[in-house]
Amino acid sequence: MAAGVFRALASLLAALVLASCRQDAPAQGEGQLPHGHDAAVLSLLKARYGAPAQLKGTWTQPLDDPQLDPARQVQRELCADRDITLADGRYRMLAVCTRYLDATPVELGSSDFIVLRQATDGTLGVAAELPGRASGSGGRPGAVSTLQVGAGAWAYQIDDELVVVGSRMRDRAWLVFDGGGTVAEAGWLRTHLDNQNAIDCVTTGSCRPGTLDLDFDARPDDSQPGLRYWPLRVHETGNGCTGAVDAVHAIAYDPAQSRYLVPARMQLEACD
Numbered sequence: 001m002a003a004g005v006f007r008a009l010a011s012l013l014a015a016l017v018l019a020s021c022r023q024d025a026p027a028q029g030e031g032q033l034p035h036g037h038d039a040a041v042l043s044l045l046k047a048r049y050g051a052p053a054q055l056k057g058t059w060t061q062p063l064d065d066p067q068l069d070p071a072r073q074v075q076r077e078l079c080a081d082r083d084i085t086l087a088d089g090r091y092r093m094l095a096v097c098t099r100y101l102d103a104t105p106v107e108l109g110s111s112d113f114i115v116l117r118q119a120t121d122g123t124l125g126v127a128a129e130l131p132g133r134a135s136g137s138g139g140r141p142g143a144v145s146t147l148q149v150g151a152g153a154w155a156y157q158i159d160d161e162l163v164v165v166g167s168r169m170r171d172r173a174w175l176v177f178d179g180g181g182t183v184a185e186a187g188w189l190r191t192h193l194d195n196q197n198a199i200d201c202v203t204t205g206s207c208r209p210g211t212l213d214l215d216f217d218a219r220p221d222d223s224q225p226g227l228r229y230w231p232l233r234v235h236e237t238g239n240g241c242t243g244a245v246d247a248v249h250a251i252a253y254d255p256a257q258s259r260y261l262v263p264a265r266m267q268l269e270a271c272d
Contacts, residue, residue, distance in 0.1 A: 082146040103139020130183040152228035153178040184258035189266040229253035241271035
């Protein structure tokens with residue numbers, strides 16, 4: 001459903017939130033929205049995904065895309081839900097993951113990313129969203145988590161894996177939200193790459209010496225916590241195209257592009 005639908009929900013969200021705020025609630029930690037906002041979030045999910053939507057657990061429903069087979073079933077869940085605070089206000093980061101049932105091994109899943117903002121009167125509104133982002137395999141989207149990536153920024157992190165004839169790959173991507181009106185595609189890198197599944201390994205039962213087997217452990221570097229955007233610290237280990245490697249790299253975030261400046265060698269598919 002388009003962003004216009006969310007605007008149409010504003011009055012409903014406001015009424016639900018104001019009603020729920022009258023209820024007694026336990027004290028919340030800094031950066032958390034009052035628990036009563038769950039009613040407004042659930043109403044939003046039901047308006048977007050239908051009556052089966054819920055805050056906890058999965059729900060199954062037929063596809064709602066008229067261009068696709070209406071009899072096909074999908075399974076959805078609220079796969080990320082995080083309360084955050086930025087300099088300009090308080091937000092709630094949501095993600096809804098969609099798994100396509102009876103999918104082929106190469107079929108992707110999808111996720112909708114929605115950031116809500118708490119207004120000064122306590123009501124919620126949509127601050128930014130990125131719908132229908134594809135990832136994963138076998139119809140299942142990549143694993144979604146949330147993490148702080150700077151003094152003024154948070155991100156959705158997506159981890160997924162692909163096994164093909166010839167190689168196995170694991171990827172990690174980031175979608176950054178910094179209080180602006182977008183959830184920005186901020187780049188990706190391989191967290192693992194090997195050719196253990198190479199055809200010669202499968203047919204002979206043993207791999208050639210010096211086979212490709214690389215790991216890139218990527219994490220936000222918060223050693224300077226006051227920076228608005230933290231760089232990524234990447235520890236590269238294993239056996240690469242030119243031999244054994246054990247090195248640490250820093251990857252800067254470019255606010256002008258809203259992206260991490262990931263070098264091509266960290267998006268490697270195979271050796272030349």
